[in-house]
Amino acid sequence: MILSQLIKNNGGAVAEKPAVSEATTGKISIRDVGIIYDPEGVHVVAVQNCSLEIPAGEFCVIVGPSGCGKTTLLNAIAGFHGVTSGEIYLDDELLCSSEVTTDPGADRIVVFQNGALFPWNTVLENVIYGPVVQGKMTRPEAREAGHEMLLQMGLSGISHSYPSEISSGMRRRVEIARAMMNDPKVLLLDEPFRAMDALTKTVVQKYLLDVYDASNKTVFFITHDLEEAIFLGTRVYVMTTRPGQIKKVINVDIPRPRDFRVLSSEIYRDLKEEVIEAVHEEAKKAFEAGERERA
Numbered sequence: 001m002i003l004s005q006l007i008k009n010n011g012g013a014v015a016e017k018p019a020v021s022e023a024t025t026g027k028i029s030i031r032d033v034g035i036i037y038d039p040e041g042v043h044v045v046a047v048q049n050c051s052l053e054i055p056a057g058e059f060c061v062i063v064g065p066s067g068c069g070k071t072t073l074l075n076a077i078a079g080f081h082g083v084t085s086g087e088i089y090l091d092d093e094l095l096c097s098s099e100v101t102t103d104p105g106a107d108r109i110v111v112f113q114n115g116a117l118f119p120w121n122t123v124l125e126n127v128i129y130g131p132v133v134q135g136k137m138t139r140p141e142a143r144e145a146g147h148e149m150l151l152q153m154g155l156s157g158i159s160h161s162y163p164s165e166i167s168s169g170m171r172r173r174v175e176i177a178r179a180m181m182n183d184p185k186v187l188l189l190d191e192p193f194r195a196m197d198a199l200t201k202t203v204v205q206k207y208l209l210d211v212y213d214a215s216n217k218t219v220f221f222i223t224h225d226l227e228e229a230i231f232l233g234t235r236v237y238v239m240t241t242r243p244g245q246i247k248k249v250i251n252v253d254i255p256r257p258r259d260f261r262v263l264s265s266e267i268y269r270d271l272k273e274e275v276i277e278a279v280h281e282e283a284k285k286a287f288e289a290g291e292r293e294r295a
């Protein structure tokens, strides 16, 4: 469903969108997953006994020390590699187990840290590429939906620019727009705003929140930025040091739509403290383990 249809179905106004819990697709179940790289050789146990249930339409944020297995888990959901044990389900359909690996598909779109726009195409051409090549929309339909999506992301003025002509913050917004145009069940983002300065980051975060609020997609978002985690997430899942599993789940009880004012609220500060404490405990363990390995 394209954005215009989503908005129409919701009574004609983004502000009147249904609550996130009303999403019906995009439930992810990760059940006792283990992922070992190179079992016969170096044998790196990246993820072990990892379980989480992400309801349809949730903005799920994963945090944890560097090297704890966050990207590994995202790659398994995306279909870039399999799992060694356990299962991952999307809407009760098996995505992967030790025997099954479902290839990447338009139902699970990844926005990469370093970006992947076609440099030879304009912003609009990049955004409409997916639905056109998949035959989901005609070119005129895709152009209309693309313009609307660019409007939603505050990018109308640059639809005919090339990726090299726009700022990195705008490029990241174009990538999110392109991902959403594929109408995925799940949007997977691996530290997408990592290299951005603080000001650009807050702008892009707000656009992502607006698109999320208007669409009800499930979002699986990895970050090392704990403030970002709370600002964006419905739940923040803290992973342990490697082998990664879920150490703590923090419910972010801050109503949507959210804006920068959230950042100065008491509940935000309390939640931040809780997340920082949980992550630092793990980061310290990871650091000490690293020290032991080197000793």
Ligand code: ADP
Binding pocket: 037, 038, 044, 045, 046, 064, 065, 066, 067, 068, 069, 070, 071, 072, 073, 242
């Ligand atoms: P994170 O994203 O949390 O920083 P990753 O999922 O990238 O962590 O990596 C988890 C662990 O698996 C790390 O120790 C990393 O070095 C290791 N790892 C990642 N990819 C491979 C690979 N292809 N082969 C062997 N080890 C890997």
Ligand code: MG
Binding pocket: 070, 071, 072
């Ligand atoms: Mg990573």
